[in-house]
Amino acid sequence: MKMEANDERQLVRKFLDGNPLGLQELIERHQTRVYSYIFVMVKDKQLADDLFQDTFVKVINTIKSGSYNDEGKFIQWVMRIAHNLVIDHFRKQKKLNLAEVVVNDQFNLLDTLKVSDPGIEDVLVTQQIHRDIKKLMEYLPQEQKEVIYLRCYAGMSFKDIAEQTEVSINTALGRMRYALINLRKMIKEKNIILTR
Template sequence: MNTLISRYKDKIFTSIYLLVKDRYLAEDIFQDVFIRIIDTLRSGRYTDEGKFLPWAMRIAHNLCVDHFRKIKRNPTIKTSDDRDIFEVLNFSEAGVDSRIMNEQTSDKVRRMIDLLPEDQREVIILRHYADLSFKEIADLTNCSINTALGRMRYGLLNLRKMMTEKQIAL
């Protein structure tokens, strides 16, 4: 179990954090996710036959949705100066200038993603930060694969449009 937690911790936590935008809340939900995973594994009820990450991401997503239902608001991702989201990404450490440029680029991308409609933002986060397939994203968000693909396409088009309008070069 420790191996599973170590292997998928970063992807699951980052996805939760990007959805709830609160580090402490994300840590709480992350712990709840792994408590549910451990309970299910110990009781022998896990049956996804080697599809651990999509199953774990579905649990995380459902717990995030439950949280927002509980407080009666929609999940939003707001721009903040907190760069902890990208702690888990592996940037090359070629030099200080390279690291600063990567952080600035990540910050620009994050701000633009924050401006997307919720459904487009969610698909982009799940695809690029959690490395889920479109089938897994469709299952997780209760939509068809074509809808997930469409949301990704429109999200990327909107990002390109923002970059053009604001003359942002990455």
């Protein structure tokens, strides 16, 4: 692993010294993993192609600007860029569907968001509920916040979440469970009403 990190460092240096083959080799080395991750999240080939390209445009621009902080974790850094671009896409498309989040079959966090023909009032209330939930999520530990984003915002399966975050499926499920318990606690403590 250390050998690979040193090799990647040299390829980045090669690119910075004016040889585009350094970066080309890095991209070829990791393209399958990065593209597969994006495609699994968006489930659309054209969109995955666009986000894959955007990921490496951002990688190139960051390296060229001197902002890349080489800590021997090139692929993790690239995956984080890809992940953030996917999340940004879902935010822009308003595909934030937290209504799937259920706790113990009794508590559907955003049960009230399922509306067949929303009026302007329903839309405004729904937007407020989303804002409230997103604010509360900021207080969650990073692992719990990540699993909620991946599951509810990006629509990933727990199997895919486990692979992406490099943990077991049980750990991913546990993180979701604790995240929902913590959100429910905060909702109760802060007296937030998530209904119309």
